[in-house]
Amino acid sequence: MRNATIRQLQIFAVAASHLSFARAAETLHLTHAAISLQIKQLEEVSGIPLFERIGKRVFLTEAGEILLDRARQILQLLKETDEALLALKGLKGGRIAVAVVSTAEYFAPGLLAEFRRRQPDVVISLRIDNRTTVNRLLVGNEVDLAIMGRPPAELDATAIAFAPHPLVIVASADHRLRAAHSIAVEELAGETLIVRETGSGTRSAMEQFFHDHSIRPRIGMEMSSNEAIKQAVVAGLGISFISQHTLGLELSSKRLHILKVEGTPVMRRWHLVRHRSKHLTPALAAFWAFLLEYAPDYLKRLG
Incomplete structure (x- = not known):
């Protein structure tokens, strides 16, 4: 695996999460052929198939399951390293990936807008989806935190109720x-x-x-x-x-x-949820603290 590239691991992680090359191409704004080529090259590097097709469905092989777990860890470590280096440089920036259940779409953008007003250098991506998908994103470490009702039972989570x-x-x-x-x-x-x-x-x-x-x-x-x-x-x-x-x-x-x-x-109750092992980068720690302080009164004003 020493010859695998970070880009190949990124593409593999997305394709493996969706179990669909087409969905991965759509998410990453690449062609289906480009996704297939990168996965093929990664399989050649690893020397073992990572996906298998049964009928019309795509599944991960045992090797694919192992690599997906490691790839997520590697990509998360790279992100945390980037954030740590930014903090050492004295920069105020950073990146945060947030998922919210669809019912929270009525107030989540307002919360993000207020945080960006206070921290304009922080880049935030927002994913709005149903509870099942938000659970999957949390369990797969594809987002840093989620706003939802009940925390997923299958996740070793840090969850804090912040508003009725x-x-x-x-x-x-x-x-x-x-x-x-x-x-x-x-x-x-x-x-x-x-x-x-x-x-x-x-x-x-x-x-x-x-x-x-x-x-x-x-x-x-x-x-x-x-x-x-x-x-x-x-x-x-x-x-x-x-x-x-x-x-x-x-x-x-x-x-x-x-x-x-x-x-x-x-x-x-609305909850803030993150994986218990999630490393709090400076940007994520600031956003987490902001939500706990600002969100309760904000939702109260909404009625």
Whole structure:
């Protein structure tokens, strides 16, 4: 492996994470042929196949699994070395990779913008995706930290709750229960629910809420987008169990209404999560401290 290049390890790590050369080409802005060539050269250097194709699916070989683990460690060490050298030079810069679950997309950009205002030399990349993908990015050490609800159980994580996360039930502005001052959960049994996809944190909280009240909700639609859910509720297609932090515009314009259902809002917590072994570079340490200090009041102002 002495003749392997850093670029080959970078390309291999991305291709192995996605188990797709096409996805790797898209992520790295390279051609499929360029990805294939670099992987082929890396396999020639290592003297053993790193991928195997079974049917239409691509899998890592045992050697590929070993190399992926080592490649991630090498790339992380290079990043940490770069950050340490920058700190020794007295530079204020650095790079941070952040992932947030899709529900947090309504406030995460504002937090990043405020941090960049204070630390303009720090470069931040932001990935917004569903909970399953954010978990994978954390476990694979592809991001430095994540903003999410429950930390992934499979990760040896450092997780700190930094702000309340209220989940509410919303309906269209002309819904029959809009003006009710207190609504029993049982009254929702006949309502059509528009819900997030299975595996999302919001979906899990919704299922637990109705399970605790011994009610099986009538699910009419399943969507992976909070925006699509809100528009469907506005159109009168059903009600939804959703994060209050996604509702600012619709509430202010009175297009949606939070129903006063007993037991709501369901309170969860937003967490900052990083791998327990993650080295805190100067930039990452500053960002972590900033979020803990600034984010609680910022989310409180959002309502």
